[in-house]
Amino acid sequence: MSKPFIDRTLNILIKGLDAAMLRQQTIAHNIANVNTPGYKKIDVRFEEKLKKAMGSLTGNTLSVTNKKHLAGRTGGEIIPEVVRTRNIQQRQDRNSVNLEMEFSKLAVNSTMYNALVQQVNDRLGILRYVINEGRR
Amino acid sequence: MKLFKTMAISTSALTAEKLRLDVVANNIANINTTRTAQGGPFKRKVVMFREKLDRELNRITLSDNAKFSGLGVQVTGIVADTKTPGKRAHNPGHPDADLEGYVNLPNVDLNTELIDMMTANRAYQANLSVLNTSRQMHEKALEIGRG
Numbered sequence: 001m002s003k004p005f006i007d008r009t010l011n012i013l014i015k016g017l018d019a020a021m022l023r024q025q026t027i028a029h030n031i032a033n034v035n036t037p038g039y040k041k042i043d044v045r046f047e048e049k050l051k052k053a054m055g056s057l058t059g060n061t062l063s064v065t066n067k068k069h070l071a072g073r074t075g076g077e078i079i080p081e082v083v084r085t086r087n088i089q090q091r092q093d094r095n096s097v098n099l100e101m102e103f104s105k106l107a108v109n110s111t112m113y114n115a116l117v118q119q120v121n122d123r124l125g126i127l128r129y130v131i132n133e134g135r136r
Numbered sequence: 137m138k139l140f141k142t143m144a145i146s147t148s149a150l151t152a153e154k155l156r157l158d159v160v161a162n163n164i165a166n167i168n169t170t171r172t173a174q175g176g177p178f179k180r181k182v183v184m185f186r187e188k189l190d191r192e193l194n195r196i197t198l199s200d201n202a203k204f205s206g207l208g209v210q211v212t213g214i215v216a217d218t219k220t221p222g223k224r225a226h227n228p229g230h231p232d233a234d235l236e237g238y239v240n241l242p243n244v245d246l247n248t249e250l251i252d253m254m255t256a257n258r259a260y261q262a263n264l265s266v267l268n269t270s271r272q273m274h275e276k277a278l279e280i281g282r283g
Contacts (some may be wrong), residue, residue, distance in 0.1 A: 017277075021142075022204055024273060028142045028266050029187075029206035033148035034259050035156075036185040036209055082204055099262060110269050117276050124281055 010123050012050070012078075019046040019080040026082060027109065030102050037093040041102075044082040048114040053078045078079055141204070142270040148188060148208030155211050156256040160249050167244045178230075178242040179216040180249075186212045207253040215251040217243060234281045 006014070023044040033039040090096045159181050169178035190205040220243040228237030 021273070024270060025142050025145060025204050025206065028145040028270060029204075029208060030261050031259075031266050032145050032152075032208035033185075033187050033263065034149075034257060035153070036187055039187055042206070063204075103262075103265075106266060106269055110273055113273050114276050117280055120280055121282075 005127055010120065011058055013120050013123065015078055015080075016046075016050070016116050017113065017120065019044060020109055020116060022046075022080050022082070023105070023109050024113070027102055027106050030097050031099070031106075034095070034097045034099055034102075037095060039094075040084055040086060040090075040096045041086050041098075042082055044080050046078070049081075097129075117135050138226045139177060140270075140274065141207075141229050142273075143267060145206065145208035146263045146267040148210060148268065150260060150267070152183070152185060152211050153256045153260040153263070155214075156185075157253060157260075159183050159214055160253045163244045164246065164249050167243055167246065168243055170230070170239055177222055177240045178244070179222070180220065180242065180244045181214050182217050183211050183247065184215060185209055220245075 023046070026042045026044050030041045085096070088096055089098075158213050163180045166178040172178055186209070188207040188210040190207050198225055222243035223240045223241040226237055227239045230239045261268055
């Protein structure tokens, strides 16, 4: 399963990109359903899982709490999770979407995505440099 | 279409809210229609909105290994509002007046319709904004590996 040139850092960056794109889809879905009666908003859980996995990247094996987890060295299986939040404030039509909150999530998420793209490019740039300089 | 699912989600909302706007416009246009093809006065119409999920993924839940099945919103029907009572006006000279001289008017209330219109407009703007942000993110992704 090891891919060439993808080290731990790049792997995590790519997972971050996937999570951010998933989050973008959930935000779009929430805002699309802002007027749907009875609709409850959804969120993506990723950062807490990432933090836990990062803690064990310093050398120890990763904690395995799910049969899908691999106690590997490449960042394991940090899978973003889509959850539907319950028991929060709703409008009269039982819709729980807070438009302002979703917009601020949108701003943060797109900035994060751009930052990750830049980071990935930096890493690839380093690889490219190493490959080119190795020729001489 | 899977590649640009974010855009499809926002587009579904734009279509739905536009449809709501059409229905509102039709309601307002018929605010004085006392006779329809079915007989009685015009009854206002409302749109039914429902969350749209990808049934092809064979699940109604939202995620399975980050395969997200949300596809935005859909209009499941345009139904007549038969619960809101219509107004009656005393006008014996009107061709559609009943035996007591009252004309049954449509149950369209201008304030209600205008609020629906503003709701549709706000949602439309919001989804348009999300569409633009998604597009920017996809354009940014194209920069990976370039240069």
